[in-house]
Amino acid sequence: MTTDVANVSSIKLAWALCWAAFWTGFPLKLMVAVLLLAMQVPPWEGAGMTALLIVSIPVDLWALGLTARTYFLERHGLELEGGIGLTLWWQGALIGIAFLAAAYFAGSTAVSIGKQIAASIIGGIKKIFPGFSIAEQITLELLLWSIPVAVVLGVLALVALKIYGWRIKATVKSAGHPTAAPLAERVRRWDYARVPRDPGLLLASFAGVIVLLTIVFWLFLPVTTPHPSEDYKVQVKKPVKPLKPEDMLKQTEMSLAKADAVLHSLEQEKGKEKKKATKPEQKGK
Amino acid sequence: MNALAQKVYDFVDERIGLKTLEAKMMNEPIKGGSRWAYVFGSVLLFIFIMQAVTGVLLMFYYIPSADHAYASTQYILNEVDYGWFILSYHFWGSSAMVVVVFAHMSQVFLWGAYKKPREMVWLVGLALFGLVMAFGFTGYLLPWDQRAYWATTVGVEIMDKTPIVGDFLARFLKGGPTPGQMTLSRFFVIHVMVLPAALMGLAGLHLFFFRSAGPAGPFRGTTEELKAKTDFFFPRQVWKDIIAMATVFLAISALALVEPVELLQEATPDPGDYHPEPEWYFLFLFQLLRWRIFSGEFGQSLAAIVLPALFMLLLAALPFIDRNPERNIFKRPIALVSWAVVMIGIVVLTISAILNREYLD
Amino acid sequence: MQPQIKSKVRCTDGVAGEVAHVIADPIALDLSHLVVRVNGTERQVPMTAVSKTREDSVDLLCTSAQLAEFPVFAREDFLSSKEVEIPHLEEKIRVEPGQVFVPIPDLEKSVPRRRFFAGFTNLLAVLIGLPLIWPVLRFITKPMYAPFDNRWWKVGNISKIKQDNVGVQFIFKKSIKDSVLTREDDKSNWVVKATPEILKNIYTHGDLSFFDKNGNVIWVNKATVPYVAYSGKCPHLGCGYKWRSHKTRGQVFLCPCHLSIYDVTGKVLDGPAPRALDLLPIKVSASGEIEVIDIEYKAGTRQQDRIA
Numbered sequence: 001m002t003t004d005v006a007n008v009s010s011i012k013l014a015w016a017l018c019w020a021a022f023w024t025g026f027p028l029k030l031m032v033a034v035l036l037l038a039m040q041v042p043p044w045e046g047a048g049m050t051a052l053l054i055v056s057i058p059v060d061l062w063a064l065g066l067t068a069r070t071y072f073l074e075r076h077g078l079e080l081e082g083g084i085g086l087t088l089w090w091q092g093a094l095i096g097i098a099f100l101a102a103a104y105f106a107g108s109t110a111v112s113i114g115k116q117i118a119a120s121i122i123g124g125i126k127k128i129f130p131g132f133s134i135a136e137q138i139t140l141e142l143l144l145w146s147i148p149v150a151v152v153l154g155v156l157a158l159v160a161l162k163i164y165g166w167r168i169k170a171t172v173k174s175a176g177h178p179t180a181a182p183l184a185e186r187v188r189r190w191d192y193a194r195v196p197r198d199p200g201l202l203l204a205s206f207a208g209v210i211v212l213l214t215i216v217f218w219l220f221l222p223v224t225t226p227h228p229s230e231d232y233k234v235q236v237k238k239p240v241k242p243l244k245p246e247d248m249l250k251q252t253e254m255s256l257a258k259a260d261a262v263l264h265s266l267e268q269e270k271g272k273e274k275k276k277a278t279k280p281e282q283k284g285k
Numbered sequence: 286m287n288a289l290a291q292k293v294y295d296f297v298d299e300r301i302g303l304k305t306l307e308a309k310m311m312n313e314p315i316k317g318g319s320r321w322a323y324v325f326g327s328v329l330l331f332i333f334i335m336q337a338v339t340g341v342l343l344m345f346y347y348i349p350s351a352d353h354a355y356a357s358t359q360y361i362l363n364e365v366d367y368g369w370f371i372l373s374y375h376f377w378g379s380s381a382m383v384v385v386v387f388a389h390m391s392q393v394f395l396w397g398a399y400k401k402p403r404e405m406v407w408l409v410g411l412a413l414f415g416l417v418m419a420f421g422f423t424g425y426l427l428p429w430d431q432r433a434y435w436a437t438t439v440g441v442e443i444m445d446k447t448p449i450v451g452d453f454l455a456r457f458l459k460g461g462p463t464p465g466q467m468t469l470s471r472f473f474v475i476h477v478m479v480l481p482a483a484l485m486g487l488a489g490l491h492l493f494f495f496r497s498a499g500p501a502g503p504f505r506g507t508t509e510e511l512k513a514k515t516d517f518f519f520p521r522q523v524w525k526d527i528i529a530m531a532t533v534f535l536a537i538s539a540l541a542l543v544e545p546v547e548l549l550q551e552a553t554p555d556p557g558d559y560h561p562e563p564e565w566y567f568l569f570l571f572q573l574l575r576w577r578i579f580s581g582e583f584g585q586s587l588a589a590i591v592l593p594a595l596f597m598l599l600l601a602a603l604p605f606i607d608r609n610p611e612r613n614i615f616k617r618p619i620a621l622v623s624w625a626v627v628m629i630g631i632v633v634l635t636i637s638a639i640l641n642r643e644y645l646d
Numbered sequence: 647m648q649p650q651i652k653s654k655v656r657c658t659d660g661v662a663g664e665v666a667h668v669i670a671d672p673i674a675l676d677l678s679h680l681v682v683r684v685n686g687t688e689r690q691v692p693m694t695a696v697s698k699t700r701e702d703s704v705d706l707l708c709t710s711a712q713l714a715e716f717p718v719f720a721r722e723d724f725l726s727s728k729e730v731e732i733p734h735l736e737e738k739i740r741v742e743p744g745q746v747f748v749p750i751p752d753l754e755k756s757v758p759r760r761r762f763f764a765g766f767t768n769l770l771a772v773l774i775g776l777p778l779i780w781p782v783l784r785f786i787t788k789p790m791y792a793p794f795d796n797r798w799w800k801v802g803n804i805s806k807i808k809q810d811n812v813g814v815q816f817i818f819k820k821s822i823k824d825s826v827l828t829r830e831d832d833k834s835n836w837v838v839k840a841t842p843e844i845l846k847n848i849y850t851h852g853d854l855s856f857f858d859k860n861g862n863v864i865w866v867n868k869a870t871v872p873y874v875a876y877s878g879k880c881p882h883l884g885c886g887y888k889w890r891s892h893k894t895r896g897q898v899f900l901c902p903c904h905l906s907i908y909d910v911t912g913k914v915l916d917g918p919a920p921r922a923l924d925l926l927p928i929k930v931s932a933s934g935e936i937e938v939i940d941i942e943y944k945a946g947t948r949q950q951d952r953i954a
Contacts, residue, residue: 023321027528030535037542133577134644139637146633184513184752191516191753199762203769210773218780225362225369227545232359249853249868251929256871258932259804266805305728312730314672314751338778342785346825356826365788367781499733511673515751517730520763527770534774 005076005172010165011158017067017168018092018161025063029056035213038220061085064092068168070190077186078176087175091167099160103153110152114145311519316502318514319522322396323500325389327526328533330488332382335534336420337481339375347427349473351466354429355551362546373541379421381537383566386417387628394624397612398501404604406494409487411601416484421564423476426469434552435561437472438464443574446586504612560645562638569634572641647699648677651745654703655682655691657710665704668741669724672748675738680704681719681747688719724749789825795954796864796939799833804873804934807839811910813876813889813899814838820940833940834878834886835926836899838910841872847911848874848925856927856941865927865939875938877924882906882917884945899923920948 041048065085072078348357361368399407445455460467579588663684698705724747801816849869885903899908906917942954
């Protein structure tokens, strides 16, 4: 039960591939992003963004190739030859860049126009109903401009997907040849395609890479918070000056001598007082 | 090493029938095969375990008294090694839990997997949803900073508006007429003892009902397709579950690294310049309460208590109202449209609440 | 009518065998095949070949010869209902539990595939928590190895000591910062004003040096200074000991918990104490104020092991 590729909607085809390929590559890109964050490098700007984009290239190539092969084998009974990942990737990248540029411009224009129109509509409503409260106003205004903007961006996305869908169909036409295997066999094939030739090696190397990346993570993860609170004063230990034993001993001797002297004089005083106390008694007697 | 492991396994198997037990748990056939769409339940379990682990770690240093809660939380953030990371992970994990709970509920709803014979799974699931919200609400108070104290105060005041039981409920939660030490103690014990015990019990029940009814499987596909793709719970579905768990773990860590927890000033009886606000997943309700049409005592109780309660009752009644055995979402237009309206509505109201901040001064 | 296990199986030309097992379709939840035992061989017969089912017998549409052409029952391709949980299966199919077989899904038949995904899953399960191990260890051990407190404490004045070679108790208030709490505890030390004879027996190895964690000297007790301070904690298990008159030994330090007895030099005379009383860094100011560093050593060890 295979459907001819030509009969499938281009948009649905492109969407199916893009959605699956994105989530296939996502965990790997997320690993890189977390490592960058542990190093205090934001992955959404500058060097971090560049690093993430560079890593995304092989990941996306692999993900697209895998997704495409699975999808076309199972749904359309087509086996794809050659570097299908690469072809689909650069086509998708070009369309994606064009879409992002168009979306940025069209989107920002739509947002500013939409906000202006929405504000004037709200203004109009307030003239009729001066008691129109702020909370409802915010929601209404939001809906008024966000819906048209969503429509604009949605249309652009559909156009991009359609173009990509055409390109995918063209690529598959040249690269794919049909297989007569029944569904059960095809399903078994793509399922089994996930199993590497040497599972032990793959698992061991995967484990090794994860352990290595974890150690790198530990090395970079800041021990104390990178956003310290202004209100909280951390106990700063004053550096203790190392003492010289000879000075210490001399000081001790001096203090001790002084202390002894003080004690001695105290005792003498006590003794004198005692004598004074007993003398009058004697005299008294 | 393997031989020793095998010996231990055989020893236990001889006594409790481990092999059969394992087979029964693992060899659950999934019609139509394992699917990424089915991972959300297991991911929720994983997030809960992570919250429990990080929560226990936080309890090593947290002091649940009104005069030391703030200081001890700051101690964790600023002095304990990696304390900031553990606390931030716990904080973002709770947001992740709410997001995944919505994803899981949506998936079950869209797949029609609440219908007969899975009504009880759905009902227990709704109770679990309530528990997750309660977790978020009670945990939020514990740092005892301005944000925590005032979000809770406002939240409990709203609960006071519940008809008949409102005053009792509010006094019970506050531990008195006004918030203070008793509030903190009660929220602490509910958050770390009562709710986890309830969640574990209900989750077990949820899983038991689920396994008794069997997974619903995909809502479309010929018998031949279903049969060709059928595989067992273990290893394929478990493998997908675990990859999803690892991805969620990384995502929460990323959030913890991007936006570590920072406390506001210590709670004071006067909010001063601070504008009280609940956690982001309650913002949509919070915004609804600002609407003029819900003003006044009756209006507030309507928006805050009655409408949400009616909605939850509707969800609970869903398997009994919707008797149509059709599970294909594209053939259930009312279901699809109502789901989209609710989700979009929540998003729009949440964004409105954020936009509303600028108008508060 | 559903075929029962042990029912006789009748072909068109006579009794052939009996029903050994039944095979169910896990999706449709009804019987798909019967396993018929004929002359010791078990054969898989589809339900479409059954013409009539009675209480204790099943009639087939085929002859015995045709029966022998049905495939042999491959036990390894199936799981019994004891090994796999198919919800409500045994309500629909009325036999003893364990007698119903369901086919193993095609995808699961590949052992390498199963082993790979099982291995991958187990591996990820172990690795998932790995990034947390180091931060968690540091997190929970943070206060366990807190740095030493080398503050000097004023405990009292030498004028309180009236006699030589007797233990005089000095109690002072020590303020401790305990994470975010500040506590004030009463600590006790025993100070002795020793005569040179006794002093020689206390400082058997000459001047006593005290070190910090890095090995730097923080203080030296000169062996000629007559004032010595002992930590108030008994080195046996940390109880507070006293200066008492003993029946036979005269005036001694006596610990009431386990009856360790020390003389005025701190030497163990009797009892379970593993070492002598611990000396503290002591200095006497010009006005006679005694100051000590309140070092705490681990109780119960022969060698001194500083913990605070």
